[in-house]
Amino acid sequence: MQVGIALPLPVESTYSYAVPDAWQDLVQIGSMVLVPVRDRRMSGVVTRFEKKAEDPPFRIRPILEVLDAEPVMDQALLDLTRWIAQYYVCGWGEAIRAALPAGIQRREFSRIHLVDEAATLWDRLPDGLLAYFARHDNTATPRGLRMAGLRISRRDLLKAQRQGIVRIESKLEKPRVRPQFVKHVRFVPPFDTIASLKDLKLQLRGVRQRALLDVLIVCLASQETEPALKDVLARAQATSSSFSTLVHRGMVSVIEKERIRLPSWLTPLAAASSKPPDYHPAQQAALETLKAAVEAQSYRTFLLHGVTGSGKTEVYMAALQHALKRNRTGIILVPEISLTPQTVDRFRGRFGDQVAIMHSRMSRGERYDIWRQVRSGHYKIVVGTRSAILAPLDNIGLIVVDEEHDMSYKQQNPAPRYHGRDVAVVRAKMADAVCVLGSATPALESLANVQSGKYQLLSLPERVPIPGYGAAPLPRVWVVDMSREEYQGRRTANLSARLADGIRTRLANREQVILLQNRRGFAPVFQCRECGFVPECQDCSVSVTYHKAYGELRCHYCGLARLPITRCPLCNSDQFRKLGAGTQRIEEELARNFPSARILRLDTDSTRQSRAHFDILSAFGRGEADLLIGTQMVAKGLDFSRVSLVGVVNSDIGLRLPDFRSEERIFQLLMQVAGRAGRAELGGEVILQTRQPDHPAFDHLIRHDFDQFAAYLLKQRKALSYPPYGRVVGVVFKGPNEEATAELADKWLEILKCTLPASIQILGPQAASVVRVKNQYRYHMLLKSPQGFFQLQGLLRQATRQAGQPAEGYQVFIDVDSYGLL
Ligand code: ADP
Ligand code: ZN
Ligand code: ZN
Numbered sequence: 001m002q003v004g005i006a007l008p009l010p011v012e013s014t015y016s017y018a019v020p021d022a023w024q025d026l027v028q029i030g031s032m033v034l035v036p037v038r039d040r041r042m043s044g045v046v047t048r049f050e051k052k053a054e055d056p057p058f059r060i061r062p063i064l065e066v067l068d069a070e071p072v073m074d075q076a077l078l079d080l081t082r083w084i085a086q087y088y089v090c091g092w093g094e095a096i097r098a099a100l101p102a103g104i105q106r107r108e109f110s111r112i113h114l115v116d117e118a119a120t121l122w123d124r125l126p127d128g129l130l131a132y133f134a135r136h137d138n139t140a141t142p143r144g145l146r147m148a149g150l151r152i153s154r155r156d157l158l159k160a161q162r163q164g165i166v167r168i169e170s171k172l173e174k175p176r177v178r179p180q181f182v183k184h185v186r187f188v189p190p191f192d193t194i195a196s197l198k199d200l201k202l203q204l205r206g207v208r209q210r211a212l213l214d215v216l217i218v219c220l221a222s223q224e225t226e227p228a229l230k231d232v233l234a235r236a237q238a239t240s241s242s243f244s245t246l247v248h249r250g251m252v253s254v255i256e257k258e259r260i261r262l263p264s265w266l267t268p269l270a271a272a273s274s275k276p277p278d279y280h281p282a283q284q285a286a287l288e289t290l291k292a293a294v295e296a297q298s299y300r301t302f303l304l305h306g307v308t309g310s311g312k313t314e315v316y317m318a319a320l321q322h323a324l325k326r327n328r329t330g331i332i333l334v335p336e337i338s339l340t341p342q343t344v345d346r347f348r349g350r351f352g353d354q355v356a357i358m359h360s361r362m363s364r365g366e367r368y369d370i371w372r373q374v375r376s377g378h379y380k381i382v383v384g385t386r387s388a389i390l391a392p393l394d395n396i397g398l399i400v401v402d403e404e405h406d407m408s409y410k411q412q413n414p415a416p417r418y419h420g421r422d423v424a425v426v427r428a429k430m431a432d433a434v435c436v437l438g439s440a441t442p443a444l445e446s447l448a449n450v451q452s453g454k455y456q457l458l459s460l461p462e463r464v465p466i467p468g469y470g471a472a473p474l475p476r477v478w479v480v481d482m483s484r485e486e487y488q489g490r491r492t493a494n495l496s497a498r499l500a501d502g503i504r505t506r507l508a509n510r511e512q513v514i515l516l517q518n519r520r521g522f523a524p525v526f527q528c529r530e531c532g533f534v535p536e537c538q539d540c541s542v543s544v545t546y547h548k549a550y551g552e553l554r555c556h557y558c559g560l561a562r563l564p565i566t567r568c569p570l571c572n573s574d575q576f577r578k579l580g581a582g583t584q585r586i587e588e589e590l591a592r593n594f595p596s597a598r599i600l601r602l603d604t605d606s607t608r609q610s611r612a613h614f615d616i617l618s619a620f621g622r623g624e625a626d627l628l629i630g631t632q633m634v635a636k637g638l639d640f641s642r643v644s645l646v647g648v649v650n651s652d653i654g655l656r657l658p659d660f661r662s663e664e665r666i667f668q669l670l671m672q673v674a675g676r677a678g679r680a681e682l683g684g685e686v687i688l689q690t691r692q693p694d695h696p697a698f699d700h701l702i703r704h705d706f707d708q709f710a711a712y713l714l715k716q717r718k719a720l721s722y723p724p725y726g727r728v729v730g731v732v733f734k735g736p737n738e739e740a741t742a743e744l745a746d747k748w749l750e751i752l753k754c755t756l757p758a759s760i761q762i763l764g765p766q767a768a769s770v771v772r773v774k775n776q777y778r779y780h781m782l783l784k785s786p787q788g789f790f791q792l793q794g795l796l797r798q799a800t801r802q803a804g805q806p807a808e809g810y811q812v813f814i815d816v817d818s819y820g821l822l
Contacts, residue, residue, distance in 0.1 A: 077390065
């Protein structure tokens, strides 16, 4: 038998291998196997059975091992990953890897031993290699060498091995995740009743053994038929050796049971299930449409456009209920930072333990366990972040993408550089399922799909009505011109008089305030007062941010911390200016102006630990603080009923980024954070501070008018043929030497000029706005293709083949529908 296997390599095709007779019945489509690839071993997934060719052009090698015969994915997921590989121009095996939990694929691990220390034979020895070997007992790993900046190609290594200079030792890595088993006590007859255990106890003399029996009796009495051994020992204060004696005498036995690892923040399920509310008329209308679509069991995509607090989540849950009734399953995607305990509790509160949570912040073991449980059909619903769209869920009837405009749905690195929302639509189509994209500020791409009739629009134009009040009013929005405030001398550093007054009133009324400053740290610019020198990161071409709380300068690109320079390296002055404001500076300013206020800060610095984000938001939700200051993390997902004021310290951050999506993004962020104000009975107010009050965005924000602003942006996009009126593909080049990186980009330019038709515009190549990150130089270009040009991916493949492998250490990424470039 011969099979096609997808390997985690950036290649389009699958590889053919023979299956030894002994495994003919074992190997299935979707099985994971170990195969030889050139001189290495790799794990891959069986994608099809093949006919043996009469006389194959090359030798078909046999697979080496069956790692997991139970398919790691079914045909539907194979088809979906194949689509991803084709559309996003990457390897099928790479797309498959994105769908599998980290750590189940096996890799070969090699160690290089220096044999001939003189190494006179080897002419292409990189500088410093011998010294490295000398420091490391004459052995090295390829990774270790790379980390030390010693780049050496595999070909040269093999050559050195042939010449007897080095010996390469290859070992297969152990699987990095495996199920966890825990010992449990099992009662054996006749000692499986309370009476018999009591009897037994009278015959035992050891104090610990008697204590153990006491605990076992309590377990039986409370219906704990298989208590965990560890708990029993702890409760009896006994050691495992006293327990062993009982086992040896046949009084109890021990079994191993798998323990499913769950994240600590996943609170045990409350018994009571929440009930759906009485739907308000707009919800009802949306629901009827969705219900009919779910029952029709054929593909449709809906755009559910509703302001924050209009009841979209309730609509998702109701649609899900209908899908379950039809015996189908559902996936709910949420952006990274809105997967909070509150979101999780809402779904688990309604659907109980039918809900699996797949979060990128879970540990490797936790992700592995939940993935296997989903694969075995244990769950009906998956709630998760981007990669949950590739969950091994069967029989899908509904896919929801909440906050569908959110950038975090686009994977940047590594390949596949897929967009979770777009994959959701394709998966729904392949599964004859209904897809619901929800947002208060839909992506322009989705709006265009509504206009062209691909998606159907459902609207929830108002907030959920409050009993006795009617529809909750949208917050009042004020725009404060900061340059004018400055001129009139009314400004205390970063807070306008209006914002400071607003905070004061809320504090007096015991209401809460959220402040957005979309920049972390204390001061983004740290500058010598004498000569104007601004320190840069030593590995990146970007200035570092001053973090007062840690007394450090930090690079926001590579995350490296650097101690503040106490003296300017140019003029020796010790006087520095700290310009601009990050969240830490605003926090300090608030503390100074409102000494009695309780303040919490939410940004990636304050949430290093995986739970911190949840803890800060829950503390704020419980009213343990008055002010919450943070980056865009404060804009998402939570429903705080006591927040009556939202302030944006600097609305202009990001407006001038060299990215055609920057205006769309800022508008979405401001509208989203504004939606946090006044969700319940309290009226809400929003204060936007800016130096560009005439920017058209503000006019629309004041009127809560998303549609008009979107129309304005769409017009601009159309004029320039940017998405949604055309497609963009980024091509990114990276390498350790700037000149060579630029040359690589130029070589691609020549190739693309020949491969692509004239209708495709090529912008660049040019240096990225931060050209060096972690000592890697970055160049990029952007391809703009007209709508409906379906050959683009094929031509990009062709260009890739033509360009061949870049030199060791250099990389080329293709990023279809790229975000965050130019
Ligand atoms: P969105 O997802 O659009 O932000 P939610 O579904 O979270 O809106 O609804 C906002 C709040 O209103 C939630 O607390 C929710 O429980 C409540 N809610 C939603 N629909 C109704 C309804 N029909 N009646 C009463 N409360 C509702
Ligand atoms: Zn200086
Ligand atoms: Zn850096």
